[in-house]
Amino acid sequence: MPRRLALLVPVALAACARPAAAQRGLPDFADLAERVLPAVVSIQVTSREQSTLPPELRGTPYERYFRQQQRRGGQLVQGAGSGFIIEPAGIIVTNGHVVGNATRVTVTTHDGTEYAARVIGSDDLTDLALLRITPRGQLAAVSLGVSDNMRVGQWVMAAGNPFGLGGSVTSGIISARGRDIGAGPFDDFIQTDAPINPGNSGGPLFNMAGEVIGINTAIYSPSGASAGIGFAVPSDLARPVVEALLRGGRVDRGWLGVSVSDADEQGRRQRGALVMGVERGSPAARAGLRQGDLVVAMNGERVETSRALVRNVAGLPPGETVRLTLIRGGRNQEIAVQIGRRPNDSQG
Structure with missing residues (x-):
């Protein structure tokens, strides 16, 4: 208990110093918080x-109970x-x-x-x-803003339910944009230093106009609490997903049926997505793609990395036909592929 009280003292002192900080031109978030x-x-x-059954329980009377x-x-x-x-x-x-x-x-x-x-x-x-949910009347709502308009260094406010403490807000700035944290092919996170903690997941990241420009999703945290590095899904990426879920409860994504890696990681001088394997019966197999093909463009647009290929294909509606430019045996050629529907566990 004494240790916890000691930790609260610097917080109280910082709060007392805020009016002076506000006089130096720092923003006041009170009106924004009250509105959103x-x-x-x-x-x-x-x-x-x-x-899963613990190995030490196998063959014991507890296995049946488990x-x-x-x-x-x-x-x-x-x-x-x-x-x-x-x-x-x-x-x-x-x-x-x-x-x-x-x-x-x-x-x-x-x-x-x-x-x-x-x-x-x-x-x-x-x-x-x-x-x-089915409310008793109309609820207060907020709208998605344009995340692409946000710049590094701009003020933002996070809101949510950290550690179960509902109705909490924190403030900070946008630290970086376009972060890839290895979560998937659509990684394009907004990084912020607004404190985000367990329980904040799914909450909004607001700009100063009260628009949601990000959905708080992950933190970098050696301790399990905020270390000043949080990540939010940009609203521009979220908008079409929200619209698709509203229309039909699912997002249908494109699929080729290949496993790919970056060409430069395999010792190739030419950049692109190197096909490492083709799934039997997949759209790629039906179109004639082979292991060892190097995909360098899709519909005339350069493909620099395997992640770019997977992301571009996943963003297409199933049934659309695309033109892949690839290098096979040292020669360029084009192949038309009709995109399939992506299974949940597929790579590309």
């Missing part, structure tokens, strides 16, 4: 965790996250990993009202999900 917080929600999730528990659905696990209302009728945006395989989702609005929520759909590649 009614549209920010806390999300409580109940899910069942499936576990397997019986698993058949009954596993252990109940509680989780928490954040979200924001995008339509007054009760449509909420959050992270896909917040709701996961939830058996029950409860949304608590800023005024403390609880609603049972239904998952409309989610998209694994962008880690976004859409929820629906």
Whole structure:
């Protein structure tokens, strides 16, 4: 207990110093927070965790008991996250990993009202999900802004449910744009130093106009708490995903059916996506792509990396035909491929 009180002292001193800082031209977030917080929600999730049998239980009397528990659905696990209302009728945006395989989702609005929520759909590649609640009336809502207009160094405010403490806001700046943190082919994160902690996932990152320019998704944290490096999905990437989930509850993405790597990593001088394998019966196989082909362009646009190829293909609607330019046996040639629908676990 004394240690915790000691940690609170610097925070209190910093708060006392803020009026002087405001006089030096630093922004005041009070009006912004008052305007947007009614549209920010806390999300409580109940899910069942499936576990593997520990090796030490094999062949013991406990093995039977363990397997019986698993058949009954596993252990109940509680989780928490954040979200924001995008339509007054009760449509909420959050992270896909917040709701996961939830058996029950409860949304608590800023005024403390609880609603049972239904998952409309989610998209694994962008880690976004859409929820629906049935409110008693019209709810406060916020809109997606244009993340591409944001510049490094601009002020932002994060809002959400850190550590279960709903209705919290933090402020900071945009530290970087276009971050690739290895989460997937659509990595294009906004990096911010606004403190983001466990429970903030799925919450909004606002610009000073009160528009959502990012969805807080991940943190870099050796300690498990904020280290001043947080990552948000840009609103420009989220917008078409939200629209697709609203239309049909899913995002249909394009698929070639190849495994690829960067050409320069394989000792090639020419940049591009090197085909390492082709799945049997896939669109790529039907079009005649082969292992060893080097894809250097799609519809005339240069392809510099394997990630670029996977991302470009995933962004296409299934059924569309594209023209791939590739190098095979030292010679350039073009192949037309009709894009398929991407399975959940495919690379490209």
